[in-house]
Amino acid sequence: MAIDALGASIKRREDPRFITGAGNYIDDIKLPSMVHMAILRSPYAHANIRSVDVTAARAMPGVIDVIVGADVPYNPLPMVWPAGGSAGLRNNVNSPRILATDSVKWTGEGVAAVVAETPAQAFDALAAIVVDYEPLPAVVDAEKAVAPGAPQLHENAPNNVVFEWSVGDSAGTEAAIEAAEVVVRQRLVNQRLIPNPMETRGDIGWYNPGTEEYTLWMSSQTPHIQRLLVGIFTMGIPEHKLRCIAPDVGGAFGTKIFCYADYALVLLASKRIGGRPVKWIEGRRENYQSTIHGRDHITYLEIAGKRDGEITGLRVKTLANLGGRLSTIGPGIPTTLYARVLSGCYKIPNVYAEVTGVYTNTTFVDAYRGAGRPEATYVIERAMDLFAREIGMDRAEIRRRNFIAPDAFPYDNPSGLGTASGGAKIYIDSGNYEPALDKALAMVGYDDLDARKVEARLRGKYLGLGLSTYLEVCGVAPSKWIGAVGEGWGAAMWESSNIRVHLTGKVVLTMGTSPQGQGHETTYSQVISHELGVPVDDVIVQHSDTQGTPFGYGSYGSRTSSVGSTAAIKAAGKIREKARRYAAHMLEAAPEDIEIDGANYSVRGSPDKVKTLQEIAFALDLAFDAPVGMEPYLDETAYYDPTNCTWPFGTHIAIVEIDEETGHVDLVRYVAVDDVGNKINPMIVDGQLHGGIAQGVGQALWEGAVYDDQGQLLSGSLLDYALPRAAWLPSFELDETVTPSPVNPIGVKGVGEAGAIASTAAVSNAVVDALGPLGVRHLDMPYTPQTVWRAIQTAKGGQA
Amino acid sequence: MAEHVTLVVNGQRREVDVEPRRLLVEVLREDFDLTGTHVACDTSQCGACTVHMDGQSVKSCTVLAVQADGATVTTIEGLAAGGELHPIQAAFWEKHGLQCGFCTPGMIMSAADLLARVPDPSDQQIRHAIHGNLCRCTGYHNIVAAIREAAVTMHTGSASDSGIVG
């Protein structure tokens, strides 16, 4: 008997092509007669454009076409998730142009595009384009942008405000803070990050003049959604005339969810030049300016409670820097995905958050791994530490004291997602937070911490330990809720699956989701192997092509394992039912008398009367002998709309040592106990956690996008932006607790973002803990040696 | 103005006329269709383009094609001998040393260079050896595990290929 593939650490089926160099990423695609596009980007962060002269560029060798803003007959890109919820809330929307026309709002905004025979010729011609700019004063910091006298970016957005949004009980929280025994206040900066998937973006557009159809190959997480956003919303291409294909995608982390101007540009260019395919591949430095950034919050927090550690109120004011124009779902991230989950895994009766979205002369900000939830976790986990320090309580103890109790589920968080439910109830459905905390504390030997701090001091180090007891919401989402009052994307959030069992018994599963390294071809095969009793190798998974896969919303928000898999399980259920009916016909029994065991369909009480799924598929697909009224073929499609999101949680603990002479922070241990429910493939789950942890650690210790006051991106290349490297990180120590999600039949929750959500706060708390004896109570990230050294010197000076 | 360049790539003699400014990685990818070698940066930081040139690992985005004239080059496509995966490739598969796969060819080529020089490296040596190779997906944890495994396999000549890990 073959082992059950579900829950097994099976080696990935996509790997043979990747380890041999046979992957097929966007830049690997060569089409007959294909030409190349390069985009001229603004060197100014804020300027009016007086004129663009492309005469000389047109005459350059190999140049086929040059496109400027005035040539583009389309609307600006769609922005589909305004801040919503409260009645009458205004969003002052300015979204990106395909190419700038009258003004530019950040360095890197596209101004013109050249199409040439080779990439080098296209780049050469960019230098021959003459743009007459009228530079304007710029502002890059959200707090400065809303201050009086700041340069103004958009006429429809006074004081550079995109929206002013709030959630929770203002009066109740005010009263709780007034009445509290202890209130702790802190300003926190959650710095801007550049996501950096190792493959930059890129696309190929092809207009077929014969059929008037378009094809767009794109490094994307969302080909189906892009068919709508690029096609109908932007260019007016009817949905059935545009095919979107995502080939192998070399990492994304959110950046490849969105609708970008280059998609429309390559399609437009291909049409303008008579149907030769046009390829555009983003350079790394270009990626830093033209693909979304993440985070960038300035937050004022107030946490209130009693001396015994009970937290009674949390009030947060956040300025969210959204860049020069709004990316596809930019406003949704710091509102719904941040402010509605601020209280984390704690029972806090009074929560109130105000969020102001702000325009600045910077690259647009949107969802980057975790999207809102890492920022929320950072706020609440720093707040718990600050409060514990203030009342002199142990940091593990204060968390324990305030956890939502295991018998309190389903738990309706007072400022939470449920408050905009519009009929579909979103609540924290399950959890049991203490066991994960206890396990992690035991793993690090929490009780010996003080002795280890003393020992480290003898070596000239400050040792610190940081806790992050995070709660994540993922597996988005019930469409009814998404569609509710102003909170929606203008999209639903179900998933789709089609299964065909072909006549030799081989199974083709087509999915609406779209992987970027998560191993869907393996995990979905495991699910279907389990559901239909066929070997994993007999299942092939197709995805990421709008031609041939059912509509799906794509992969992000850790939704594929819970929402996508459930769609696949539903489709498999339909396959089984049809197979049962046909087996009954073949075995001359009643369908209700057919018992199913794996791939065997037998008559109850007569186990020798049996047909395999393969035999049934063969007979039914040929249908020589099908009963009247039964359609041939085992071919079923299912759509699944989740009834709730899923709620992974866990405890992450970082231990750092800080060199007192240099300020260098060394992450010496990292322990993570995660509860992501049941697992389809534990090896893949661990890999997701490792990668997420490294990204979150990167934010805490090294990463940060830095602009100067004129809006020049100083961290403009991999030379200046510190991506985590192998020698800077330890191996990670992982463990688990398992609380299956009640929302889906296999009890999975999703794990794509958990590591990144938890780890930044853990490392931050560790660094502040290490410096605590010097009197440091907070330090903004990233903890570069310079920042930490300065903090040490300031603290010592202050003490002296 | 084009220069004539002759190379041996993955055991095959190749000749090509190149503009002097073209990079080795461009010739490998565009002229020879060896697209397993990737480009992930424009500042020589990422290592996605790592290949072996005359037995040494090099970043092929940092070598002009004309500089490679007369050289012997091995790319990821040439690592598996006779259809058998190289032990490092097998170990990356076994240990889940890759996710999106974009850094993987360069990572494997760097690992091959390390294990040719240091057959039994410590974790710290592994981490330093791949310092010039960026991976955004794995946090390096399983890459280190894979290289460690490959070192063992290459010593003992036996792979622990059960199909099930852990």
Ligand code: FES
């Ligand atoms: S492409 Fe990044 S180092 Fe060569």
Ligand code: FES
């Ligand atoms: S596996 Fe994606 S960058 Fe390394």
